[in-house]
Amino acid sequence: MIDARQITSEFINEPVKKRSTIWKRVRQHRALYLMMLPAILYLLINNYLPMFGVIIAFKDINFTKGILHSEWVGFANFKYLFATTDAYVITRNTILYNLAFIIIGLITSVGIAILLNEIRSKISRFYQSALLLPYFISMVIVAYLLYGMLNPEYGFMNKTILPLLHIDPVYWYMEPKYWPLILILVNVWKGVGYSAIVYIASIVGIDQEYYEAAKIDGATKWQQIKHITIPLLVPIMTIMTLLAVGRIFYSDFGLFYQVPMNSGPLLPVTNTIDTYVYRGLMQLGDISMASAAGLYQSLVGFLLVLLSNYVVRKINRDNALF
Amino acid sequence: MNKKEKESWVIHLFFGITSLLMILPLLLVLIASLTDEQSILANGYSFFPEKFSLDAYHYLFILDPGVIFRSYGVTIIVTVVGTIVSLLLTAMLAYPLSRTTLPFRNAFAFFVFFTLLFNGGLVSWYLVYARFIDLRDTVWALIIPGLLLNGFNVLIMRTFFTTTIPPTMIEAAHIDGAGEARIFAQFVVPLSKPVFATIGLFNTIAYWNDWYNSLVFLSRAKFFSLQYMLNMSLLNIQFLSQNSQNTNAASLMQSTPQETMRMAMAIIGIGPILLAYPFFQKYFVKGLTIGAIKG
Numbered sequence: 276m277i278d279a280r281q282i283t284s285e286f287i288n289e290p291v292k293k294r295s296t297i298w299k300r301v302r303q304h305r306a307l308y309l310m311m312l313p314a315i316l317y318l319l320i321n322n323y324l325p326m327f328g329v330i331i332a333f334k335d336i337n338f339t340k341g342i343l344h345s346e347w348v349g350f351a352n353f354k355y356l357f358a359t360t361d362a363y364v365i366t367r368n369t370i371l372y373n374l375a376f377i378i379i380g381l382i383t384s385v386g387i388a389i390l391l392n393e394i395r396s397k398i399s400r401f402y403q404s405a406l407l408l409p410y411f412i413s414m415v416i417v418a419y420l421l422y423g424m425l426n427p428e429y430g431f432m433n434k435t436i437l438p439l440l441h442i443d444p445v446y447w448y449m450e451p452k453y454w455p456l457i458l459i460l461v462n463v464w465k466g467v468g469y470s471a472i473v474y475i476a477s478i479v480g481i482d483q484e485y486y487e488a489a490k491i492d493g494a495t496k497w498q499q500i501k502h503i504t505i506p507l508l509v510p511i512m513t514i515m516t517l518l519a520v521g522r523i524f525y526s527d528f529g530l531f532y533q534v535p536m537n538s539g540p541l542l543p544v545t546n547t548i549d550t551y552v553y554r555g556l557m558q559l560g561d562i563s564m565a566s567a568a569g570l571y572q573s574l575v576g577f578l579l580v581l582l583s584n585y586v587v588r589k590i591n592r593d594n595a596l597f
Numbered sequence: 598m599n600k601k602e603k604e605s606w607v608i609h610l611f612f613g614i615t616s617l618l619m620i621l622p623l624l625l626v627l628i629a630s631l632t633d634e635q636s637i638l639a640n641g642y643s644f645f646p647e648k649f650s651l652d653a654y655h656y657l658f659i660l661d662p663g664v665i666f667r668s669y670g671v672t673i674i675v676t677v678v679g680t681i682v683s684l685l686l687t688a689m690l691a692y693p694l695s696r697t698t699l700p701f702r703n704a705f706a707f708f709v710f711f712t713l714l715f716n717g718g719l720v721s722w723y724l725v726y727a728r729f730i731d732l733r734d735t736v737w738a739l740i741i742p743g744l745l746l747n748g749f750n751v752l753i754m755r756t757f758f759t760t761t762i763p764p765t766m767i768e769a770a771h772i773d774g775a776g777e778a779r780i781f782a783q784f785v786v787p788l789s790k791p792v793f794a795t796i797g798l799f800n801t802i803a804y805w806n807d808w809y810n811s812l813v814f815l816s817r818a819k820f821f822s823l824q825y826m827l828n829m830s831l832l833n834i835q836f837l838s839q840n841s842q843n844t845n846a847a848s849l850m851q852s853t854p855q856e857t858m859r860m861a862m863a864i865i866g867i868g869p870i871l872l873a874y875p876f877f878q879k880y881f882v883k884g885l886t887i888g889a890i891k892g
Contacts, residue, residue, distance in 0.1 A: 300698075309691075310693055311690050311693050314746055320725065321743065326717040327717070328717045328722070342728075391612070411870050413867075416866055423642050429856055431642050436640025443691055496726075528809065554717065558722060562720060565720050570718055572718065575782055
């Protein structure tokens, strides 16, 4: 990260000489700067320009007046947002789902990584391929796959599974109570292969001598896993978890919007900050409110990233992001 | 059977079942797409239907191919152009950042990195592309917003360049009179094939699977990407006939197998990925391992 003080002090202390050498060095590298230019411009437009747009959250937007000339309303949009039950519901959903994803995802993917590492045969390549496959499927297709299972009239659940158990058909897309479980299952199904591979990569990197020494001491497989593999995975587990914690205010828009097929009755359990902002912007046209929710998300998200990075730094400096 | 064999049996059983759980939903949809509509109306989607039929594919490819082929065309063009341009942009940003001699290098790195930490939110991002530079209802709306450059990919590439391109080689090329562009194109790129393949794959998947840009920026069907067209058809199967150039489409719809067609559309949407999967899967695992190293 740049140290601004250092650069400014360089300018102040030895203005003429330093500046000319820096200028010379910059000129020397102008081809490299030119190379970066298109990408820098893109980031300016795509990422930095919208950051100034956060002022919308403090305005009562009127498009005939334009964004800059619309009236300032201070924190009115936020007051209005937090006075609704929506603010509570979307915050609760976003955080609780993410917590479930983090905990269940960690357990399943570490478990799968350890087990997969135990089989040394050709077929483990097939298992790996099968596990990773859902990762490449778009959320739209996932919505189709789930529809094949849950369609009330023709779906596999209502037509084959439930009759076998003598249970009456369920109108899945109308019944909120099943969806927390469904969404968690879909999330694990789609993502477990990806994170398992990250863990497999670090298991492969563990020095074999540890295991050989343990075997000589008569350690069982289970003892080896408990006393060698898991402790050595803890650093990467910590990093992956803290990164996820930093993103706990964000949700996969596709998972919460496409997969439940934007079904109204399910909103109490499927609405998250991301889907709320989208609906506010595109469907309800409530730009100021959507923007207030978006800024709330970005700010808290930013603070959480800083916080989790701080914690990573405390644990192991090398693993910190910055 | 001794204890060790027993243990490995249990593990194989576990992975056998897990692998099936990953594949079965896809298989159900595939079989349903090949089922006769009457069987579905009677028994629902099933792994063992009474009667097979190719009616759904017949309708989609032969009777009314317009909508499918147009969105396929849009998606293929967008994926090819998007992948190439974004690969170039990423590399052209990552390479200078990997050069330790570049003044203000850390400032630029932070400029990239900060985009991963904080963003202006959907609303102002949307307004930039909808009001500031009006990309609505153009094919550019599928290529430019969001997908063109990803800070993570820049950091992965920079790490790769820093660790694999020896600075002495660049210096030697300088002394021989090669310019920066030439060094980049003739030395750095050929030495960095693995990372180009990895990031290229990430980009291809991102563009191929994207429906969000269509959802946000497009209102007319002309440039709908394949995934978004599938999304619309899932919510409303009539969507196909409404957007068909075939004037008889509406009446054709009356006699078409709607449920099996839905499932056939999912298969058409995922087909290329399934076909290419065995080839790129290996590469991707390698790439993930590169990505797992801190950027």
